Amino acid sequence: MQKLVIIGAGMASGRVLEHLRDTAPDAFDITVFNAEPRGNYNRIMLSPVLSGEKTYAEIITHDDTWYADNNVTCRFGEKVIAVDRDRRVVIGEKGEVPYDKLIFGTGSAPFIIPLPGHDKKGVVAYRDLEDTNAMVAAAAKPGARAVVIGGGLLGLEAAAGLRLRGMEVTVLHIATHLMERQLDEAAGYLLRRDLEKRGINVILQASTQEITGGDAAEAVHLADGTVLPCDIVVMAVGIRPAVQLARDCGLTCGRAIEVDAQMQTSDPDVYAVGECVEFNGNLFGLVAPLYDQAKVLAKTLLGQADAFKLRELSTKLKVTGCDLFSAGDFAGGDGREDIVFRDPGRGVYKRLVIEDDQLIGAVMYGDTGDANWFFGLIKDGTDISEMRDSLIFGPAFQGGAQADPMAAVAALPPEAEICGCNGVCKGAITAAIEGGATDLGAIRATTKASASCGTCTGLVEQVLSVTLGDDFVRPAAQPVCKCTDLTHEDVRRLIKSQELKSQPAVWQELGWKTPNGCHVCRPAINYYLLADWPLEYQDDLQSRFVNERNHANIQKDGTYSVMPRMWGGITTPDELRAIADAADKFKVPTVKVTGGQRIDLLGVKKEDLTDIWYDLNQAGMVSGHAYSKGLRTVKTCVGTDHCRFGTQDSTGLGIKLEKKLWGSWTPHKVKLGVSGCPRNCAEATCKDVGIICVDSGYQVSVAGAAGMDVKETERLHDARTEEEAIEWVAAFVQLYRENGKYLDRAYKWVAKVSLDWVKETLSDDATRAALNERFEISQSVYRKDPWADHNQTRAALYQPLADLTQEAAE
Amino acid sequence: MNTPMSWIDIGHIDDIPLRGSRVVKTRAGCLAVFRTTEAQVFAVGNTCPHKGGPLSEGIVHGTSVTCPLHNMIFDLETGQAQGMDTGQIPTYPIRIEAGRLLLDAASVSSRSAA
Numbered sequence: 019m020q021k022l023v024i025i026g027a028g029m030a031s032g033r034v035l036e037h038l039r040d041t042a043p044d045a046f047d048i049t050v051f052n053a054e055p056r057g058n059y060n061r062i063m064l065s066p067v068l069s070g071e072k073t074y075a076e077i078i079t080h081d082d083t084w085y086a087d088n089n090v091t092c093r094f095g096e097k098v099i100a101v102d103r104d105r106r107v108v109i110g111e112k113g114e115v116p117y118d119k120l121i122f123g124t125g126s127a128p129f130i131i132p133l134p135g136h137d138k139k140g141v142v143a144y145r146d147l148e149d150t151n152a153m154v155a156a157a158a159k160p161g162a163r164a165v166v167i168g169g170g171l172l173g174l175e176a177a178a179g180l181r182l183r184g185m186e187v188t189v190l191h192i193a194t195h196l197m198e199r200q201l202d203e204a205a206g207y208l209l210r211r212d213l214e215k216r217g218i219n220v221i222l223q224a225s226t227q228e229i230t231g232g233d234a235a236e237a238v239h240l241a242d243g244t245v246l247p248c249d250i251v252v253m254a255v256g257i258r259p260a261v262q263l264a265r266d267c268g269l270t271c272g273r274a275i276e277v278d279a280q281m282q283t284s285d286p287d288v289y290a291v292g293e294c295v296e297f298n299g300n301l302f303g304l305v306a307p308l309y310d311q312a313k314v315l316a317k318t319l320l321g322q323a324d325a326f327k328l329r330e331l332s333t334k335l336k337v338t339g340c341d342l343f344s345a346g347d348f349a350g351g352d353g354r355e356d357i358v359f360r361d362p363g364r365g366v367y368k369r370l371v372i373e374d375d376q377l378i379g380a381v382m383y384g385d386t387g388d389a390n391w392f393f394g395l396i397k398d399g400t401d402i403s404e405m406r407d408s409l410i411f412g413p414a415f416q417g418g419a420q421a422d423p424m425a426a427v428a429a430l431p432p433e434a435e436i437c438g439c440n441g442v443c444k445g446a447i448t449a450a451i452e453g454g455a456t457d458l459g460a461i462r463a464t465t466k467a468s469a470s471c472g473t474c475t476g477l478v479e480q481v482l483s484v485t486l487g488d489d490f491v492r493p494a495a496q497p498v499c500k501c502t503d504l505t506h507e508d509v510r511r512l513i514k515s516q517e518l519k520s521q522p523a524v525w526q527e528l529g530w531k532t533p534n535g536c537h538v539c540r541p542a543i544n545y546y547l548l549a550d551w552p553l554e555y556q557d558d559l560q561s562r563f564v565n566e567r568n569h570a571n572i573q574k575d576g577t578y579s580v581m582p583r584m585w586g587g588i589t590t591p592d593e594l595r596a597i598a599d600a601a602d603k604f605k606v607p608t609v610k611v612t613g614g615q616r617i618d619l620l621g622v623k624k625e626d627l628t629d630i631w632y633d634l635n636q637a638g639m640v641s642g643h644a645y646s647k648g649l650r651t652v653k654t655c656v657g658t659d660h661c662r663f664g665t666q667d668s669t670g671l672g673i674k675l676e677k678k679l680w681g682s683w684t685p686h687k688v689k690l691g692v693s694g695c696p697r698n699c700a701e702a703t704c705k706d707v708g709i710i711c712v713d714s715g716y717q718v719s720v721a722g723a724a725g726m727d728v729k730e731t732e733r734l735h736d737a738r739t740e741e742e743a744i745e746w747v748a749a750f751v752q753l754y755r756e757n758g759k760y761l762d763r764a765y766k767w768v769a770k771v772s773l774d775w776v777k778e779t780l781s782d783d784a785t786r787a788a789l790n791e792r793f794e795i796s797q798s799v800y801r802k803d804p805w806a807d808h809n810q811t812r813a814a815l816y817q818p819l820a821d822l823t824q825e826a827a828e
Numbered sequence: 829m830n831t832p833m834s835w836i837d838i839g840h841i842d843d844i845p846l847r848g849s850r851v852v853k854t855r856a857g858c859l860a861v862f863r864t865t866e867a868q869v870f871a872v873g874n875t876c877p878h879k880g881g882p883l884s885e886g887i888v889h890g891t892s893v894t895c896p897l898h899n900m901i902f903d904l905e906t907g908q909a910q911g912m913d914t915g916q917i918p919t920y921p922i923r924i925e926a927g928r929l930l931l932d933a934a935s936v937s938s939r940s941a942a
């Protein structure tokens with residue numbers, strides 16, 4: 019009888035044994051080595067063991083009796099030290115075993131990031147029963163905390179299991195959404211939301227820096243300074259094929275042991291199967307292809323012809339209640355069509371990718387009932403042109419159902435507040451409709467909803483429309499862009515009421531028709547999110563227009579203009595020298611004094627931006643935000659310091675206002691002026707906010723314009739003191755930030771909501787104080803110099819990725 | 829033209845922000861390398877045929893970019909202007925291998941000669 023030795027008792031080699039037993043039980047004298055002190059168990063079912071839904075005994079595939087019954091000699095718990103292919107022996111810790119045929123089933127090892135502290139006690143991978151038991155033990159301590167590094171399949175299963183065991187769990191993931199290799203952003207967002215609902219904290223774009231503690235891990239530190247105390251750290255960032263033994267004995271290895279379609283290695287008597295295999299450049303981690311390999315290998319050993327073929331794979335997550343599916347290729351592209359279906363009410367997202375009349379990829383979340391049908395279409399390359407229109411509805415489609423753009427409103431509960439000004443909830447409006455109100459005017463008259471600031475008008479109309487159906491004729495409203503039917507006002511309100519805190523959340527919950535928006539909606543949504551959730555939402559520079567991304571104004575030739583801030587228009591000889599030096603050093607072609615009382619350096623190359631900023635920073639200057647939908651300048655006159663007419667320190671007040679407001683983002687640009695007397699040398703009465711100093715105090719006026727439209731400001735409030743003036747100005751700016759439509763200057767916004775409403779709102783002391791408080795919370799994030807910040811964190815992005823001009827010509 | 833492919837490593841995919849772009853300088857002018865999803869990249873000419881705007885500075889959405897100067901939109905895979913506009917930017921073979929970005933330098937230089 020031929021001697022067959024197998025190194026590794028995993029799922030793939032276990033399947034080879036089963037095939038041999040079924041087809042030729044007496045063909046080989048078999049010995050199996052395994053480093054783990056046990057035989058083959060169903061490793062992919064470790065997640066239910068971790069969560070407590072199953073026991074280890076339930077996931078054993080081959081127990082001792084099975085090996086005995088099938089005459090397999092077990093060398094479990096014994097490591098293989100070497101393979102001597104010349105003498106055809108496997109050398110174990112307890113002695114040699116000769117072979118005629120040898121199978122490598124060495125599997126893979128978890129990849130451990132070599133962070134400082136990765137070798138502390140309590141840092142585990144998630145690979146085998148020992149890891150699982152370590153996690154179960156850690157979870158036994160009351161109030162225990164776990165940090166899981168890696169938001170892929172394995173990491174999330176570990177996190178869910180630990181959470182079910184009662185631990186506080188935080189998942190750290192380096193990419194911008196979870197499971198980025200299997201899911202697109204929208205599905206990743208829904209997954210995150212469901213995990214967070216289960217109490218799992220998810221931190222994306224997390225850069226882990228070190229694990230600290232004594233002998234045992236006590237905390238994980240992130241690059242942004244976050245410290246996460248913990249009792250256990252689970253690293254689930256990936257696996258690497260275990261090929262050292264194969265490499266040491268001289269088998270040809272790439273990233274893993276190279277095999278042909280018969281699973282034969284570079285040595286004709288040596289085979290490999292499972293995760294340690296590389297076939298045509300591919301590695302394997304999911305179980306389906308491993309079982310295919312096992313079948314082919316068993317036949318090869320018995321001299322029967324068969325060949326291993328790559329096939330399409332699909333992914334499901336084994337977390338109870340998180341229903342997701344992904345298969346095929348779901349990257350967008352030309353020649354590829356996306357069919358997207360979103361049902362925000364049910365948290366359902368489906369996306370199909372079609373190319374040449376074939377389904378080539380699918381991502382689904384929340385409803386995966388038809389997943390296998392779609393997977394079949396992908397695998398078979400079925401021509402779907404006939405069913406293209408109804409494909410997304412699945413095999414049971416009976417015709418009809420369309421995604422309802424009103425679903426977001428329809429899904430609001432009766433107690434959801436519609437009109438914030440008058441405290442009117444959805445239920446009150448539907449009651450009014452049932453009582454006979456059929457249009458906006460009637461709703462306003464009976465409930466006062468939308469009768470004050472009017473920003474909820476669109477929503478009231480939608481409630482009318484949802485309730486009355488076709489009986490309501492909605493006035494045509496301008497949607498944000500082609501990605502949505504919702505207006506800016508709708509989107510702003512829904513972001514607040516549904517607590518949408520990320521762009522994927524907006525796209526999904528509000529039923530966006532494109533995968534990730536367009537150049538029109540993205541800057542608007544980015545603004546609304548950062549204005550409403552300053553602490554939770556991270557400003558997305560890729561959703562910003564170039565000027566705000568690069569913190570400089572792009573010119574028609576692709577160069578930039580650089581303008582440092584001059585607080586209240588005051589400068590010093592040192593600052594002027596530094597500006598002159600910078601202009602010389604970077605060969606700035608044009609130096610211009612601007613209308614906003616500062617100096618513009620025009621014609622700076624992108625590559626030079628960070629350097630010129632550095633020089634200006636060194637001289638104590640910061641960005642003037644001359645490019646932003648945000649606070650621009652505060653223009654002043656010299657006031658009482660020098661002017662014989664001046665009534666107050668207008669320069670000083672201008673500087674105080676600029677120092678309070680700078681760095682804040684607004685729906686459109688905001689310019690201020692402070693004049694020391696009614697002669698108004700600072701031209702304050704055509705600014706977004708203008709202050710005229712008088713003997714008795716400060717006249718605060720708003721909503722002026724001096725651009726495409728010219729308009730004088732309107733008086734908002736007469737303040738007695740500087741502090742009072744500043745408090746009113748900040749409250750006005752914050753009210754505009756919270757309610758304005760993106761790209762409406764303040765005067766356009768005030769015209770829409772009426773100055774009376776603005777006055778009435780701001781004249782309430784508590785409201786004004788609350789607005790000031792929210793403004794300061796936002797400023798705690800945004801009142802900082804972006805030039806210094808980009809020099810620290812993004813300098814490389816200002817340089818070319820590569821310079822091939824030095825490459826030799828072909 | 830049957831110039832053989834010659835792949836040059838120009839950087840790591842994570843050097844480009846998601847829905848962002850970086851410039852590659854060549855003798856034939858600048859290319860823009862776009863990252864449209866976690867693992868999808870495109871290489872195209874950086875110059876908008878309309879008024880010469882740097883496309884690498886545009887907002888990236890789906891597999892398109894909007895020129896920052898006058899909002900002309902290009903499909904990154906075909907290089908075709910979208911909507912009512914007409915125009916074409918050159919596209920170049922690029923692929924990702926183990927996270928590294930490989931650009932076909934031969935096509936860059938052969939097209940510059942053309």
